[in-house]
Amino acid sequence: MKRAILAPTDLDNLIAVLSERGFEVLGPTLDSGVVTLSSIDSTADLPEGIRDEMSPGRYYIKATSDGELFGYAVGPTSLKPTLFPSRRQVWTTENTDQGIIFRSSVPDLRPVAVIGARPCDAAAMAVQDEALLGGPYIDTDYARRRRDLFLVVVNCTRPASTCFCASMGTGPAVSEGFDIALTELKLDTRHFFVAESGSERGQEVLDQLGLDPADPDDEELVRVALEVAADSMERTLDPVDAYSVLRAQPEHPYWETIVERCLTCANCTMVCPTCFCVTTEPVTSLGDESAGEERRWDSCFSLDYSFMGGSPVRETVESRYRQWLTHKLSTWFDQFGTSGCVGCGRCITWCPVGIDLTEEVRHLREQIDA
Amino acid sequence: MAKPSLAVWKFASCDGCQLSLLDLEDELLAVADGIDIAHFPEATTAHRGGPYDVSLVEGSITTPADLTRIQEIRAQSGMLVAIGACATTGGIQALRNLADIDEFVRVVYARPAYIQTLATSTAIADHVKVDLELAGCPINKYQLLEVVQALLVGRKPTLPTYSVCVECKERGTSCVMVADGVACLGPITRAGCGAICPAFARGCYGCFGPSESPNVDSLAAWWDELGVARPDLVRALRTFNVNAPQFKEASTRYAQE
Ligand code: SF4
Ligand code: SF4
Ligand code: SF4
Numbered sequence: 001m002k003r004a005i006l007a008p009t010d011l012d013n014l015i016a017v018l019s020e021r022g023f024e025v026l027g028p029t030l031d032s033g034v035v036t037l038s039s040i041d042s043t044a045d046l047p048e049g050i051r052d053e054m055s056p057g058r059y060y061i062k063a064t065s066d067g068e069l070f071g072y073a074v075g076p077t078s079l080k081p082t083l084f085p086s087r088r089q090v091w092t093t094e095n096t097d098q099g100i101i102f103r104s105s106v107p108d109l110r111p112v113a114v115i116g117a118r119p120c121d122a123a124a125m126a127v128q129d130e131a132l133l134g135g136p137y138i139d140t141d142y143a144r145r146r147r148d149l150f151l152v153v154v155n156c157t158r159p160a161s162t163c164f165c166a167s168m169g170t171g172p173a174v175s176e177g178f179d180i181a182l183t184e185l186k187l188d189t190r191h192f193f194v195a196e197s198g199s200e201r202g203q204e205v206l207d208q209l210g211l212d213p214a215d216p217d218d219e220e221l222v223r224v225a226l227e228v229a230a231d232s233m234e235r236t237l238d239p240v241d242a243y244s245v246l247r248a249q250p251e252h253p254y255w256e257t258i259v260e261r262c263l264t265c266a267n268c269t270m271v272c273p274t275c276f277c278v279t280t281e282p283v284t285s286l287g288d289e290s291a292g293e294e295r296r297w298d299s300c301f302s303l304d305y306s307f308m309g310g311s312p313v314r315e316t317v318e319s320r321y322r323q324w325l326t327h328k329l330s331t332w333f334d335q336f337g338t339s340g341c342v343g344c345g346r347c348i349t350w351c352p353v354g355i356d357l358t359e360e361v362r363h364l365r366e367q368i369d370a
Numbered sequence: 371m372a373k374p375s376l377a378v379w380k381f382a383s384c385d386g387c388q389l390s391l392l393d394l395e396d397e398l399l400a401v402a403d404g405i406d407i408a409h410f411p412e413a414t415t416a417h418r419g420g421p422y423d424v425s426l427v428e429g430s431i432t433t434p435a436d437l438t439r440i441q442e443i444r445a446q447s448g449m450l451v452a453i454g455a456c457a458t459t460g461g462i463q464a465l466r467n468l469a470d471i472d473e474f475v476r477v478v479y480a481r482p483a484y485i486q487t488l489a490t491s492t493a494i495a496d497h498v499k500v501d502l503e504l505a506g507c508p509i510n511k512y513q514l515l516e517v518v519q520a521l522l523v524g525r526k527p528t529l530p531t532y533s534v535c536v537e538c539k540e541r542g543t544s545c546v547m548v549a550d551g552v553a554c555l556g557p558i559t560r561a562g563c564g565a566i567c568p569a570f571a572r573g574c575y576g577c578f579g580p581s582e583s584p585n586v587d588s589l590a591a592w593w594d595e596l597g598v599a600r601p602d603l604v605r606a607l608r609t610f611n612v613n614a615p616q617f618k619e620a621s622t623r624y625a626q627e
Contacts, residue, residue, distance in 0.1 A: 032571060034544040057592070059549045076544055086540040263585045265557035266532060270539035281528045284519050286400035291523075297540065302532040303582045317583065352535070352547050352557050353592045 003219060004211035006182065006193040008069065011043050013209050014152070014180075015115065021205075023113035023150055026082065028075065033061050035075035037082070037114065043069060046116070054160040054345065057354025068186045070116055073160035076350050078273030079121050082112055083145045084128065086270075090280060092292035104140075105292070111148035120163075120344040122153050122177040123170035124273030130336045131276050150201070153178040154193075157185075157225045162345030164235035164358060170342040172229040174198075180206060183222045194222045235348075237358045239329070239339045245365050246330035254367045255318040258360070261353055262321045266299035268347035268355070269324060274340050279305065300324050325357060374423035374522070377409035379443055381429025381436050382463055382491060387454035387504075388412050388428045390511040397515055404522050420446030424521060426514075427500075430456040430463060430491045437488075437497065444498040451517060452494040455507035455610040459579050462507070464491040464613035468622075492613065504529070505578040507610035510562050530561040531582035534574050537565035546571055553598045555606060558584035558616075579611035586620035600624055 006014070018025050027040035030047040040046065051062040052072040064071070089105040129146065132139040156163070156172035165171030174181045179202030182193040194214050197203035269275040279298035284291045298305050300323045306313040314320045332340030341357070348356045378388050392413055394401060408418040425447035431440060444450055455461050466474060471489045475482045494500050504513055513529060520527035530536070534556035538545060546552040546568050554573035556565070560581045567574050580586075586607070593603050607621035 032544055032549070034549050036542070036544065057548055058551070059545075077542065081542060086542075259585075261585075261588050263533070263535075263557040263588055264583050265535040267535045267539065267545065267557075270536065282525055284523050284525070286397060286404050286515075286519055286522065297536075299532070299536070302536070304531065317585065350545055350548055352545065352554070353588055 003214040004195045004206055004209075005214050005218060006195045006209070006211055008043060008191055008193075010209055010211060011069070011115075011193065014205070015040065015042055017205055017208055018113040018115075018150060021150075022111060024110045025113045025115060027115040028070070028072070030061070034059065035061070035072050037075070037077040037079075037116075040115070046070070047072065051158065052160060054162045054349040055354070056162070056348050056356045057351055059349050066186060067191060068158075068184060070154045070182075070184045071158050071186075073156060073158060073163055074118055074120065074344055074346060076271050076346060078271070078344065078346065079114060079117055079125055079149075079151075080128070080273050080275075082114065083125065083149065084132070084139075084142055084276060087294060087296040088141060089283075090293045090295050093290055095289050106141075106144075109145065109148070111150070112145070113150035113152065115152040116154045117151055117178075118156055118344070119153060119171035119174035120165045120168075120342045121273060122151065122174050123165075123168075123342040124344065125151075126177050127274040127336070127338060127340060127342065128276055130338065131274075134336065150205075151178045152180045152182065153198075155181060155183040155222075155226055157183065157229050159229050159233050160345060160349075161234045162348045162356075163233055163343065164237050164345060165343035166230040166233045167236040168239055168339065168341060168343035172233075173226045178202070183225065185218070185221055185225060187221075192218075194218055235345065235356075235358050237329075237341070237343065237361060239341070241365065242329040242361050243333050243339070244330075245361060245368065246326045249364060249368065250322065250326070252364065252367065254364050255322050258321045258355070259317045261355055262301075262317050263353060264301045264317055264320055265352060266301040267350050267352060268357075269299040269301060270297060271346040271350045272328075273344060273346070274328075274342065275299070277305065300327070325360060329357070329361065373404065373406040375406045375408040375418070375421075376424045376426065377420070377422040377443075377447070378407075378412065378426045379409075379428065380411070381427065381440070381457070381494075382432040383429030383454065383456040383461065385412060385428070386508040387457075387506075388426065390453075390509050390514050391426070393511050394515055401515070401518055405518065421448065422446055423448045425450050427452050427457050427494050428454050430460045430493060431488070431497055432463060432491045433487050435486070440494060440497050449501045449521070450494075450498065451502045451504065452500045453504045453514065454509050455505065455577065455579060456491075457494045458503045458505050459611045460491040460493050460496075460613035462610050462612065465608060466491055467613055467618075468608070502527070502529075505560050506562055507577040510564065513562055532561055533557050533581045534559045534561050534563070534565050534568070534578070537561045537563070538568050541565060541569065543569045546573055547592075547596070551596055553593050553596050553603075553606070555589070557581075558586055558589050575609060576606065576617070577610050579614045580616040584616050586616055590620065590624065600627060 153174040178198040328340040547554040555576040556574035560578040
């Protein structure tokens, strides 16, 4: 795959080309002090010169004048809300002369192109693909959104302190699942991106932009920038060790210590780009006697989620936290062949009381070793 | 099939919750079509005697007269639904439960001897069997509609008991506590409002009372770190749901520290 040089103005062309091809283009934007994902028309909508500083339970935005367009790591919004919306109608009924007719709800959707997803986002999408498309039962709504997605990943040169994708093998450079991958380089005299295609249509779009090829020096700059990024990550998690630690310790007294902190608020599962648990709710209307069903995100932290035979199976806080961590980092391997975690760090930042899964695994390991 | 009859009753309250029923402008006709409103003084002077299939009860029990009236209402009602923070936890007037009622009466009323009141403000469920509770100060009118719709077709209404945080994430509101350091009661508060306050960059005030498994101590420790003084935390827990057991127990402990 030959790499090309993309100037910031070419990025505007990329947005234009994608919308001409019928895509609604989403990209990172700054909204109420948080980098999120929303519709963009041009690079002017991107959060220029912004850094995001994160620690467990805290998120700060800092403005700089360096003009980088992707100089932050990850906001709370992964690809999940786009591909797997928090709430959607599943089916409706209509009363007719012939009786009740059931209709599956197929919303009118414009294909979406996302510019500025992160390598961990692409990896999380692959994890969700396995869960939602990999088995005998396909999530048709997800399949549609997924098929129509055009994904421009921007590699991470400035990971946050909560990121640990390097140890999970999912970043800071994307390896698959993208249409175009960009790496942003801001030198004293030049500001440009090195672009690479990951699919046929990605290459088509790059060709349409008429870009100059990247020279070996630029490719070397990319390599070094991403290596520095990987080395700078403060957090690590050993997925293989986590797999065995967690599955061996369902009854360890350590779990009880989580009771003092975990709020069972479910934020971690909501922001996690791989969590896919849902529930369905009946909807009936008074007037026309139609009925239907809605699906919404649910969580292993909610009591109702494990409600069986008259009571919740996971009543205690520790049983719910253990379920989340054990599934995510251990039994996910048994179920889907990979870890359920891609190391994005969102659950660490957006836990209102800053519970850090990498720390929890480490503590559990220490307790066992002690 | 005869339409189910509905009665709406008021105890110590501001009327805001029962007005939610009238506030359902778009749906009101369909509601009126599906049920027979037999007693609803806020809406109509027409009154039919009981029994009633469903009673909506707003307000808390604060007087000796309330004690007998709630028994009468219970006896006449098939299903009794307590609506709002007053009816489900005692409301903001339950602040009296932490103070000396006689002193209040002396200070407020010119002729204290005319006042017949109980020392406490308590939830309807503290006195009679309640079939369903709708939390909130005020309740969410769509939750009320959901209850009416569910009752009419005989299904279980969908009423969340998880935290407000889930609603924040569902609507894509970024967390005010994490992003802005604003103290928020959302993680220990029951969902139902749609996370209105965080959507306006305010912390949750706890209008819907405790969530299904509130970890008040953990949140309190985090509020300490955010720089909230303990008296302010105590006040935050002592608002519309001051008498909710989890809020009351924790705030009493913090107040004594
Ligand atoms: S478990 Fe946490 S770090 Fe891992 S993918 Fe989910 S949100 Fe990201
Ligand atoms: S780990 Fe944190 S975000 Fe997750 S449920 Fe517990 S308190 Fe909430
Ligand atoms: S703003 Fe409050 S309710 Fe919303 S997620 Fe944060 S802590 Fe929870």
